[in-house]
Amino acid sequence: MxxxxxxxxxxxxxxxxxxxxxxxxxxxxxxxxxxxxxxxxxxxxxxKNKEDLLVSVFNEKMGTFIEKTGNELKGKSSAVEKLLTLIEMHFNLLNEDHQLSIVTQLELRQTNRALRAKIGEVLKRYLSLIDLILKEGMEENVFDRTMDTRLARQMIFGTIDETATNWVMNDHRYDLPSLALPVHRMLVNGLSNNAGS
Amino acid sequence: MxxxxxxxxxxxxxxxxxxxxxxxxxxxxxxxxxxxxxxxxxxxxxxKNKEDLLVSVFNEKMGTFIEKTGNELKGKSSAVEKLLTLIEMHFNLLNEDHQLSIVTQLELRQTNRALRAKIGEVLKRYLSLIDLILKEGMEENVFDRTMDTRLARQMIFGTIDETATNWVMNDHRYDLPSLALPVHRMLVNGLSNNAGS
Amino acid sequence: MxxxxxxxxxxxxxxxxxxxxxxxxxxxxxxxxxxxxxxxxxxxxxxKNKEDLLVSVFNEKMGTFIEKTGNELKGKSSAVEKLLTLIEMHFNLLNEDHQLSIVTQLELRQTNRALRAKIGEVLKRYLSLIDLILKEGMEENVFDRTMDTRLARQMIFGTIDETATNWVMNDHRYDLPSLALPVHRMLVNGLSNNAGS
Amino acid sequence: MxxxxxxxxxxxxxxxxxxxxxxxxxxxxxxxxxxxxxxxxxxxxxxKNKEDLLVSVFNEKMGTFIEKTGNELKGKSSAVEKLLTLIEMHFNLLNEDHQLSIVTQLELRQTNRALRAKIGEVLKRYLSLIDLILKEGMEENVFDRTMDTRLARQMIFGTIDETATNWVMNDHRYDLPSLALPVHRMLVNGLSNNAGS
DNA sequence: CATGAATGAGGGTTCATTCAT
DNA sequence: CATGAATGAACCCTCATTCAT
Known part of the structure; x- marks a missing residue:
């Protein structure tokens, strides 16, 4: 092989x-x-077979992206900044390759459980990046330290993913990268330590 | 027919x-x-055919749910309260019928574009409920009036949906309804008018 | 099914x-x-599948034949007579259906081990008929009682089968049923109790 | 080539x-x-191609064997003795190379008609050896002179082959060479001139 | 209304063979 | 002589849908 x-x-x-x-x-x-x-x-x-090809498609495209994102995050000093970078890179990736965005947001989801499980494995590395950001933000006392990390991760990923999917389903009719900032603002608000307010 | x-x-x-x-x-x-x-x-x-059956499954189950949710929301006086009700009812629905939760969160997604488009039609009525809450919250000046409503809706739905999907993928191992409150808190924070803070 | x-x-x-x-x-x-x-x-x-069809072909055709042969043998009083009946019926069966003879003697043999094993199961019932004849002949003291029954069975089946196969490979050019008698004579000689000669 | x-x-x-x-x-x-x-x-x-390779396998292994057998037979003075030699050498060949026995008795038979026809060509030289023995035995008046030579040959080859095949199918669990003698005895009986008995 | 036997289109995968290096 | 990457034809089986009863 x-x-x-x-x-x-x-x-x-x-x-x-x-x-x-x-x-x-x-x-x-x-x-x-x-x-x-x-x-x-x-x-x-x-x-090996068709499934292997499809997993490889996701792996090749997302694997590189996750690595690049991880590296980029290292250069940022705060959790808030890192979250913005993550969102921006995510949206830019999809925006730079509309075909890829269709494949990852729509087509590759209509697969059997086995294939999605393998895709899920790759995604875990992405979710780990989110977890790192959350942890850092909580240590910085910028994010709410009482938060359920899993829920926070689901809000971040769910929001980003839903935003991307809607953009694709609307035939890329509007500009996705420019949504990074408002999405980031909402998420940071949602995660913030509002104890003092 | x-x-x-x-x-x-x-x-x-x-x-x-x-x-x-x-x-x-x-x-x-x-x-x-x-x-x-x-x-x-x-x-x-x-x-009419198998696709029609599948759409009908979603329609029958979600249609009733959306109606019930809409009615319930009418009894709540604030947007914040309504959002909590929406999340609670959503999580309760899935929690009360684990089989249905598997079908809607995992299985019915691995379908072709045409079928998902039709499912999307049904979902629109649900998304409208969210939009109404957002509008009301913004009028109440509780939610940020400068927010992009679509983004806000995507954050709400994306977070709820991602949370539910994760719960199903984890074999319903933890209690979903009890996540309604923390999810609600995060979302309200994210949507809030923080102008004064 | x-x-x-x-x-x-x-x-x-x-x-x-x-x-x-x-x-x-x-x-x-x-x-x-x-x-x-x-x-x-x-x-x-x-x-169930193609293999099942092929096994069934053999089963249907040979199964009936084996049963008929078994019944016919009951009407014969001596082992020698029974052996002749067996050979005659075998050759007649193939002679009456040339296509079947091609299938059983040539085509159905070029199959994988699994399929042949299943065909072998059916054949065992035929070989049992031969064993019964041998046993009877040995009890009658017409066949050599010191013989290895398995070898004797292999000589009988091997000879009949080889004769039939050659006939098919020669495009049925000569008359098979008329070979029953000389084949029978050779086999009986081969099996005979020659103690006294 | x-x-x-x-x-x-x-x-x-x-x-x-x-x-x-x-x-x-x-x-x-x-x-x-x-x-x-x-x-x-x-x-x-x-x-030339895969078929040519397979035919060559048979040819190389059996060709040498047939030649050796032919030479060995020349040293024997009677047809009966020659027949024993043939059977012994046949069984010994297979017994000395179990892998070869699997290939010739089981695997090489599950091939298409064309390939088996070519293998048949090689086999003809072996069958000629049998014919020579038969002719000699009939001239010696030891074998029945009224016999159909082809039938006699088919009995000899069919019995040897069936015995060998059964031995392979039983995973070489018993000793094949020691069956040469009883097989020989049965065949000689079968072929004998019993005119006087 | 209800049945269920019959239909037939459609695709992932293997492997003998070739040929440029 | 030797290599091995590339080729592409060929086939079993499933299952949504129909329609005679």
Whole structure:
């Protein structure tokens, strides 16, 4: 199982393309192969099966993104700043690749439990980044220290994800990155230590 | 196309049951028919096709719920109170019917775009309830009047939905209704008019 | 899984037909369905899968034959006579249905171990008939009582089978039933108690 | 098309090995190549195609055996003695190479008609040896001169082959060579000129 | 109204073979 | 001579839907 090489990337990109245009259930392996300009069988030299290909699509795109985001966060000094960076990077990623946004927000969700479990594994690393921010904010006494971290994480991820999904479902008709700031403000408010107010 | 009768309800309930237990992709029409104690063909006397059945499942269960929620909200005098009621009722609904929670939070999402679009139509009525609360809160000057209502709605729905989904994915291992209060607190904070602080 | 009905027989007969004409590896389910004038899917109402169909073909044809043979043997009074009846019935069966002979002697052998194991199960009942004849002949002191029964059975079955296979491989060019007598003579000689000679 | 060289033998041996262990249908060209420590493509420098390889396997192993058997027979003075030698050598060959016995008795039979026809060609030389023995025995007036030679040959080969196949199917659990004598006795009896008895 | 036997389209995957290096 | 990456044809089975009874 080769996991590198130009054909590997071709196939990943073709998969994003085909899924975005035709939808998950109309993305036959043969269609992806054609789009990637390789033979059907070639896909199985690089991926164990179709599910492996789809997981890899998510992994390649999100894995890199999560890493980049993690690195970027290190350069920020406060939890509030880090949260803004996270949201901005998330929205920018999707905005820079509309096809990818369709795939991750809509198409890759209509899969069986097994596939989503594997996608969930990748997502966990993203959720960990959120947890780190929350922890730091609570240590800084900027976020409410009595908060249930899990709930806070769900609010952050739920809000970001719902915002992104709505944007995609509205055919990218408005500007997503510019929503980072207001979303950030709402979230910071929601998480804030309001003890003194 | 009969839309009423004892068999209609039998089929709807059987569908929830089968989907919750076997998962969306293992819920063949014949299996639902068997569970409902009717013949396969009978399903097509009550529903146009399988998609129509699935939409109807969502419609029947959520439609009633949305109506009940709307009525309940009328009895509350403030936006903050209404939001709490909304969250509580949402969490209670899912908590009272674990099978339904599996179906709506996990299984019914792994469907094609067309089906989800129709489900989205039903959801709009729910989102309208949220919008009404937001509007009222802003008029009361309790919620930030400069907020983008759509974003606020997405935060509310995204947080509630993500919280519910996580609860289901964790096999209902903890108590969902008791999360209504902390979720409510976070959301109210997030939405609040903090102008003076 | 229906195991009876006109369609069941149609499919079995179509399978024999298609396999005899096109060969085992060119006998696709769709081809058999077409020959049986049913839809592809109908085959799966009567058979679990393709292997089940093939085993059933053998079962239906040989099962009946073995039963008939067993009954016929009861009417014969000596082991020698019974052996002749067995050989004659075996050769007559194949002679009366050339297509079946192609299927059992040539095509059904080029299958995987699993399928052949199941076919072997059916064959065991036939081999038991041979064992009964041998036992009787040894009790009558007509067959050599010191013989290894298994070897004797293998000689009988091996000879009959090889004779039949050669006949099929020679395109049924000569008359098989008329070989029953000389084959019988050789076998009886081979099995005889020659103690006194 | 090279038909000689160390790689040629490596491939032949690898084929026997792989087929015996994994079975005919799990013996892909790539697996045989790997076992032979050559590249897939290299096989096509030595064999026209997979079928040619399989025929060659049979040819190489049986060809040598048939020659050796033929030579050995020359040293025996009577047909009866020759027949014993043939059976003993046949059983010894299989007993000395269990993997080969699996391949020739079980695996190589589950092939298409074309391949078996070619294997039949090789076998003809073996059957000729039997014919020679029969002819000699009839000339010696030891075997029945009125016998149908083809039937006699089929009895001999059918019995030997069936005995060998059963031994393999019983996982070589008993000693095959020691069956040569009783098999020989039965066959000689079967073939004998019993005119006087 | 209700039945359930019958339909038939559609796709992921394997693997013998080729050929550029 | 040798390699091994790439090719692409081929097929079993499922299941939503229909319709004669």
């Amino acid at each position: 080769k996991r590198k090489g130009p054909k590997y990337d071709q196939i990943i990109d073709a998969a994003v393309n085909v899924i975005a245009i035709h939808g998950y259930h109309q993305s036959q392996v043969s269609k992806i192969a054609k789009q990637a300009s390789v033979a059907d069988g070639t896909i199985y030299l690089y991926f | 009969k839309r009423k009768g004892p068999k209609y309800d039998q089929i709807i309930d059987a569908a929830v049951n089968v989907i919750a237990i076997h998962g969306y992709h293992q819920s063949q029409v014949s299996k639902i028919a068997k569970q409902a104690s009717v013949a396969d063909g009978t399903i097509y006397l009550y529903f | 229906k195991r009876k009905g006109p369609k069941y027989d149609q499919i079995i007969d179509a399978a024999v037909n298609v396999i005899a004409i096109h060969g085992y590896h060119q006998s696709q389910v769709s081809k058999i369905a077409k020959q049986a004038s049913v839809a592809d899917g109908t085959i799966y109402l009567y058979f | 090279k038909r000689k060289g160390p790689k040629y033998d490596q491939i032949i041996d690898a084929a026997v090995n792989v087929i015996a262990i994994h079975g005919y249908h799990q013996s892909q060209v790539s697996k045989i190549a790997k076992q032979a420590s050559v590249a897939d493509g290299t096989i096509y420098l030595y064999f």
